[in-house]
Amino acid sequence: MIKGNTLNIKKINSNIFKHNFSPFILILSITILIALLNIPIMQTLWSYSFDDGTYSHAYFIPLIVAYLFYVINNNGELKYRETISLPASVLLIISAYILFVTSTAQISLLYWLAILLLLCSSIIFVFNANIKIASAASYFIFLLPVWGILTIPLQDLSVFAANTLLGFTTIPVFVEEQFVHIPSGIFEIAGGCSGLRYLITSLAISTLFSFLYLRTIKNTATFISVAILGALLTNWLRISILIIIGHQTEMTSDLMTDHNMFGWYLYIPFIFLLFKFGGYLADKENNKPITSDSSAKIQLNTPSWPLAIILFTILLFSSTSLHMSTTTTPETKLIDVLNQPIIYNYSTVEVITNNSNKTQLVYNFSEDNLESKPTFFENNFIPKNWLIIGKVINNEEQVIKIKNGKRTAVITLRYEISGLKIGSSSRFKLERLKQAMFGQTKTKLHWQFQLD
Incomplete structure (x- = not known):
């Protein structure tokens, strides 16, 4: 009799563990899957979040998010959807497309926010949405280097x-x-x-x-x-x-x-x-009565295989790893030019010398590297030992007046994508987003130095 009761107790405890932890484990699995499908973005987060003093708290954020979902799960608020939700499905597809476009356009701030949106929409696609779930998933915002x-x-x-x-x-x-x-x-x-x-x-x-x-x-x-x-x-x-x-x-x-x-x-x-x-x-x-219904803690049925297949297909479609290589360490290649900018992660460079007072460099960038772009934040268009004394930006070019002692010079800067030359970096980023929707990703930087 005692042995029979012991077996029943073990069976009940096993069912409780499975009942309580299966949604929590699925949340972790979705998070890990999105991370693995977007390794290039994860590497940028490692460089600019975990390795940055301003975001030194980043190591704690995944642990805190895991704990928040653990609390939600124990409170019975992680409930599987019984049917596919059309709004949640549309939100998931839009999130996946936004991530694909922003990563293709290599806009750091946007693809960091997009991957967070994709995580939130993926969880809402599987589970009934509520403010607690959205808050827990959104807590990753404190890990993203977007606060600058x-x-x-x-x-x-x-x-x-x-x-x-x-x-x-x-x-x-x-x-x-x-x-x-x-x-x-x-x-x-x-x-x-x-x-x-x-x-x-x-x-x-x-x-x-x-x-x-x-x-x-x-x-x-x-x-x-x-x-x-x-x-x-x-x-x-x-x-x-x-x-x-x-x-x-x-x-x-x-x-x-x-x-x-x-x-x-x-x-x-x-x-x-x-x-x-x-x-x-x-x-x-x-001191106030809690009006929540205890019956809300009852778990619903687990999601069907079709739901899981749909989620995986959409996440695979938006995967950054499929159309981007892993981010490499920025490096500056040596160019035999007296006055030159400091440009990182370009693939090739063409040197055009018209006369002794004028030098033009055309940098080409790879479309399969998130950090290979003319607007990389460490790029410095001003040669060493020169100071800016004036700047004019128009539609097609950016003219920078510089000096070194008694010498003065003019730098002419042009961003290029799909043959279109742009002077403003913000307009160039907007154009990259437009072109990314049509698969146009190759970019160039035209840098010209001329002594007065």
């Missing part, structure tokens, strides 16, 4: 805030662009002082806390808003205090050369206060 676009606005805001705060002191201050002039010296509020790291950290922490402990939109919005405001205020105080210390010590304090940790000493106490505030909001919600 906020650096300049945050930098400008920091300059304005620091100038305002220093107005309450007796220190004479003169602000010119990102430079703060005081009698003791000059402070530069550079991109690293924009507060982007504090902002990303606050958003990641507050979003995670809200997901786990808050239920209402009002409290979630309040908590995240306080987290954002605290991150910005911490950075503004850090800059202002450093300027005051620099003034009082005649720029001799050690903080003038090593001030990164100083900001975290201010930020960490704020995080403790933020969690205390979050606990207060959560306690208020816990």
